[in-house]
Amino acid sequence: MALDGVRNQIRSIPLENIAALAKSAFNNKEIIPLWFGEGDVTTPEFIGRAIYDAMLAGNTFYSHQNGIPEFRQIMADYLTGLNAAPVEMARITVTSGGMPAIMLAVQLTVNAGDNVIIIDPVWPNITGIVQMVGGQTRSVRMDLTDDGWILDVEKVAAACDGRTKAIFFASPGNPTGAVLSVEVQKQLLDLGRKTGIWIISDEVYCRMSFDQIVVPSFLDISEPEDRVLIVNSFSKSWSMTGSRLGWIVHPPSLEATMALMVQYTTSGTTTYLQYGGMAAIREGEEFVKFMTGYCRKGMEIVCDALDEIPRVTLRRRPTAAMYAFFEIDGMEDSKQACLDILESSKVGLAPGYFFGKGSEKFLRLCFCRSPEQLQVAMERLKAALR
């Protein structure tokens, strides 16, 4: 058996994920792929050119462990401009994407046998990461109300025990698009301060809000030395999923520790890619607005069509991110439903059960696609879900 001799924690990581489901259909042009968290917009030319120019200019050597100082300063200035409190460069570590930023956060805080509270419905990768370091996850589910998905922080407090090391959530969320209010964030921060539990705030979709310039961030309310880690990425708002570029904001006192952790994992983020990140921040505001508008248009097309399908319930339209997460009346098995839809309609969707217990009757659809493709996909879905 292939896993004989492999560490227990690795054996226990979930084998099923969206990539596994989509594997058979990879590169199949007949299929409209709405299962992944990425759209059909390529990285803008000004970013591509900055990467290319940096490479040809000879920026091909090892990078600083926390990231190129000029880039870190640009990030610190950008975050200071965006949020209510200043962010110093010592708090920024550049990573090879949002995923490695989450991995660093978990490796920094979780011992084998500890647990992490996960606010779900949630993008499932966090569970695999915690399991890889020998920790356990405990889910606290948000409540679905007419006002959208709401988090009850008392439930979070009740789920914590002496082995709880971190509380993880994404706001805006994947798959829900739910945005945690400042009040809820303050309650979580209070809980963290009282218990010493770390807050890991995933803000990857923070620039993709349909009704706010920027959503509430933990940077607005926390102090630099609070036990707060904020992960972010260039993947979504700058359409750079394939480049693998992100960052983590950490207490300034952990700058050297983060440098060591990077040293012993990736040994630094690809040097010339970081120049693309600099261009993205310096020249990318128009593009960020374009991406948000593109997703908003996609959301409207998808939600208008979902409204016409009697079996579908979408309590509230998402106000951020790139996903519709909707319930199907009479659907027993969301994975089988996705396979059936793939077969009959050639539309790739992600099954609800991937996103936590209680989401078995849901499907997730990524609407970051051209209006034309979304129209076709929704016509096919209307027929499939009749």
Ligand SMILES: Cc1ncc(COP(=O)(O)O)c(C=O)c1O
């Ligand atoms: C909530 C959330 N966090 C992190 C990531 C990872 O981003 P990256 O592509 O930069 O690794 C994703 C990607 O889908 C995501 O949805």
